[in-house]
Amino acid sequence: MEPQRYGPFPYTPINRRPKITWPDGKRLALWVIPNIETFPLDEPVPGGTGMAPDIINWAPRDYGARVGVFRIMEVLARHGVRGTVTLNSEVCDDYPEIIEDAMSLEWEFMGHNQSNSRYLHLMEPEEERRVVKSTFDRIEAATSTRPKGWLSSGLQQSWHTLDYLIENGASYVADWINDDQPYLMDIGGKTICSIPYSGEINDLPAFRQGKSSDEFELMMRRQFDTLYHESAESGRVMAICLHPFVIGVPHRIWALDSALEYICGHDDVWLATGSEIINHYLQSGETF
16 A cells, blocks of 8 residues: 555545445344454563563463453353454464364454564564464464454554555455444555454453443443444444453453343344454445
């Protein structure tokens, strides 16, 4: 993508779009995204002390891999929700049992860099191209399926990222948190979809901002209420973005459980993975 003033898509206000309909007349697509990440002990943890080792910031993240992620798996399974994992590819080597259990639950895997200690926009172009390809290749080797989706570490891209994603067969990307519906991006005549991720219904920024578990649970309910109401006119996507070392601790996991019980208790909610949402959107003829 060449440097440009606006994104690689037209400005299309939500009240001037074709109507989106989800399968079987469902109104709202619920998309739950566990971020399963790894932070090498011999590299600085982003947002930490800037030194390595950084035990005070590294250890809670390792707790997420050792304990928290399995709490999330139990809660999602209880409500019939399959996660769409944003996966650091080095997790395949550092925590292979997580991959095994997620596959047994039929979760989907998206690319999410090699580790969460490195950012694409800080790399030279050829290094970034190598990292993107390596991420897709390693996840495919571990799961027998090449990822179709991508989330960049820190949601940061370079001007080259979308080109490299398309080179590697990606059909959707979650970095552009600017909508409640999927939309098309035109990258030099080639297409990739943006899918609605969330910087709001996201446990990490919420708890960093001092939100309590009660407040985060209410945020998820209220987000759902508004999107469910609006989706009577045209389908919406509700993303719930999770980090095992945040929501997966004992005193917070109930908030996710309670919110999912509320959301899944409504009719016409489609419990979908990222690829299911994008595949239906592309095949519907309702794209923009």
